Amino acid sequence: RPAAMEPVSLPEGLSGSVGEAEAKAFLGENGVPVNRGQIVGTAEQASEAAALLDGPFVVKVVSPDIVHKSDVGGVVLGLETPDDVARAVTRMGASIAQKLPDARIEGFLVQEMRTGKVELLVGARNDPQFGPMIIVGAGGVLVELLRDVAVAMAPVCEKKARSMIESLQIAKLMQGFRGSAELDIDAAAQAVSRISWIVSDIGPRFCELDVNPLLVAEAGKGCVAVDARILLD
Ligand code: ADP
Ligand code: MG
Missing domain, CATH: 3.30.1490.20 (ATP-grasp fold, A domain)
Incomplete structure (x- = not known):
């Protein structure tokens, strides 16, 4: 569990399909950067x-x-x-x-409106056999096109989240490919780890989560979830 991250409990009244505004408010309260x-x-x-x-x-x-x-x-x-x-x-x-x-x-x-150099997808599913799984990949319009994703059992620590991101094709664009600026992989890894802990803490009521996209800015400038959706039982 990341330092200073309390176990997460669902706010009263959250159930079924949770839309962007409520989903981001919940994620924001639990340390995932979101836009206002x-x-x-x-x-x-x-x-x-x-x-x-x-x-x-x-x-x-x-x-x-x-x-x-x-x-x-x-x-x-x-x-x-x-x-x-x-x-x-x-x-x-x-x-x-x-x-x-x-x-x-x-x-x-x-x-x-926020800017980012790369759009990541951060997803989670409650697998009947393995429990909560966390998915990271190339987001936005690239999702369907590239199928560039990494999957692991949740929760994941920041180090594991970083290695998931680094395993993606799109990581090349985040590591300063051909003179382009290096992006804030640390911030993205922290967000992925936190999301993985959030879905794990929710427990059996958790069904699905999609943050798409997580906009990742240049190194030191962070990342931000600008769209999110959660499905609960
Ligand atoms: P959809 O329901 O179609 O997934 P999104 O809220 O993800 O809608 O918006 C579509 C696209 O618009 C995103 O993939 C992203 O590229 C861009 N976008 C959405 N919100 C923002 C924002 N606040 N700042 C910058 N870009 C955004
Ligand atoms: Mg979206």
Whole structure:
């Protein structure tokens, strides 16, 4: 167990499919770096929320019926001003209502946009035979394309998490390939280890977790989970 990491218990009321905002709040409370954001219901609330955050901003749809938000135009990146955020919410609401008339739209997540040089996927599954397993791989759009993943039984210490990351093809891009900057593998390994302890601590109610992506910045600049989903019993 990483130093200074208390055993994790699930917050009251968390069950079933836990969406991005709640999942990241839970991960953030347990030491995984996450970006700041707020769920809003209207365009006006969206610009007010943005005014309290640091730009640039991102708007995402919040719907129990939409798992892959960007597939349906439910993610807009790079919004510069609170007014841009308000307009994005209005447009997104209209276009999703038209494309998916049956989808329940619970609101919109206004959040801070962050940068990273590499996107990792950090996943976990509760295997009926082996218990919680932790998965690290090339994230974002590369997931399906490359199938560049490492799997281990959870929990894993930071050293093991680091060796999982270093076993990936994408690690070459993180280790200063052809003069590109070295990335913060230490921070990514710490996040992976913490996530592995979190899912192990949850116990039998844990089913699945996906952090995709974990954005990894240059060495010393950390990493941040900008999307997450948890499935509980
Ligand atoms: P999806 O439900 O489609 O997985 P995501 O929330 O992962 O939606 O957003 C899609 C993509 O947009 C991510 O893979 C990432 O590249 C980018 N992205 C999302 N949120 C942020 C953010 N806060 N900062 C920077 N990039 C982001
Ligand atoms: Mg995602």
